[in-house]
Amino acid sequence: MSALAYTRYELLRTLRSKRFFVMSLGFPLAIYFLIAAPNRNVTDLAGTGISAPTYYMIGLASFGTMAAILSSGTRIAGERAVGWNRQLRVTPLRTRDYFRAKVVSAYLMAGLTIGLLYLSGTLLGVRLSVGEWLHMTELLLIGLIPLAALGILCGHWLTTDAVGPAMGGLTATLAFVSGAWYPLGHGLLNTIAQGLPSYWLVQASHAALGAGGWPAKGWLVVAAWSVGLSLLAAHAYRNDTKRV
């Protein structure tokens, strides 16, 4: 009961935060219209076999959802700085319920970002079958799991001064090297990117529309990062009882 209540308040607070609306909703939507609208008639973007509006729709959905999911780290660092984590530890709220509230509200925000980008995509002529929409969304949501753990980890590792630039830089870098802004070639960058969870997030559209899902390598990369980062995040939380 208390867990549900905490999630409700967490959501309320997220919805009231300006940062979320700017970084996770406003920014990706504006960029989407700026890049995709002039290229709305490009049906095969750089040999990917995917139209420009579709490619950028998913690229910016990856960017926006990454920003939304990683912002939980910013929120955690901020709450640590004011001693809220210590305060919560002397209430009956359980650790896992605290994290659940963080993850659930981050996912709901990511869902909002995805919904608005899909809507914008449709306005720019993106037409997909129901199965393709669903498959793409499913891969996006799964691809966000390691990033959710990364957000929590950074929230406990970094101070409130460091976490903002770190999250912003991380989101931009991951989005860039993973091909959110433009399809990657087949060079070294691509090889490196394939080891990153964000690459597979961006590839959700590719996989859903053409290849019928992530290859085994994609699942493996996402699973490995999920497990590794979750373990580190749990460890960071347990050791983080000090006054900041």
Next chain:
Amino acid sequence: MAPLALDEAGRARPASGTLREAPAPAVAGVVARGLEKTFATPQGAVRAVRGVDLLIARGETVALLGPNGAGKSTTIDLLLGLGRPDAGAVTVFGDSPARAVAAGRVAAMLQTGELIRDLSVREFVGLAAALYPAALDVDQVLATTGLTGLAGQRTQKLSGGERQRTRFAAALVSGAALLVLDEPTVGMDVESRHAFWTTIRAAAAAGTTVLFATHYLDEADAYADRVVLMSAGRVVADGPSTEIKARVGRKVIKATLPDGGDADLRALPGVAAVERHGEAVALSCGDSDAAIRALLDARPDARDIEIAGAGLEQAFLELTGESRPADRIDTPVAAGRPKERA
């Protein structure tokens, strides 16, 4: 002194088992024994808590008094399970701190705990209420703490005193059996402070156990059943505030005296200590009547003479002062603690 409490608590449990294994006496609220905590800092290890014993009976209101760095907040952290003691053990209502917290029997107002933003005062207090199984009515608590008029205000827009009251409301609304308040009235104006203590008294009268840390001596004096005085990580006195004052029952003679010769002043009958700031001298006196007569004889040039009772502040300084090593202070005061005999 504290070891006495240890003995009394010891008698209340089976002689064989350790504290952790043995069920605590039914009356026990908080039992801490032999707590030690050392922190590693860049300047070297800091022994923040050096063997603290504390026994708080159910329904008792206890003040933890001491200067900054005395180890009050660290002790509170250990009592709440926010830190693990290097040595010693804590039980809260006969259970581990973590379990007492998980059961919603403890609510705390930490010194560093700030409010989270983007919630209204009412929502913030409502959030605290939602976390506790036996929470009180939110509107009633807002009224009690004088926050009804601010209920719709966002937490980030409150003044320091309003924030403090909101934090208090969040602790109070829990309906927890133990309230732990670390310097609760810092930043409150006189009126809020008065209202705060009225509320605490009502909660205590209803059976809530209250532990508060403060360096407002008047508060400890006025509102606590018992005062536990800490200095340099140790409990240096433990008893009713009246007894602490009686123990030190000294008076201070203040006067304006132009030149030195402080050694002569110290030699006057009845004078225990001399402090000088420029021309102002303060004589701490065991027998102020003898001291004033001798002073006027010896120093006819003494002007602006005042004699004042020392009060708890003076007792506090005496007991925690550098002049005497804290661990050598012997307080007969503790022998008179009635509640620990229960």
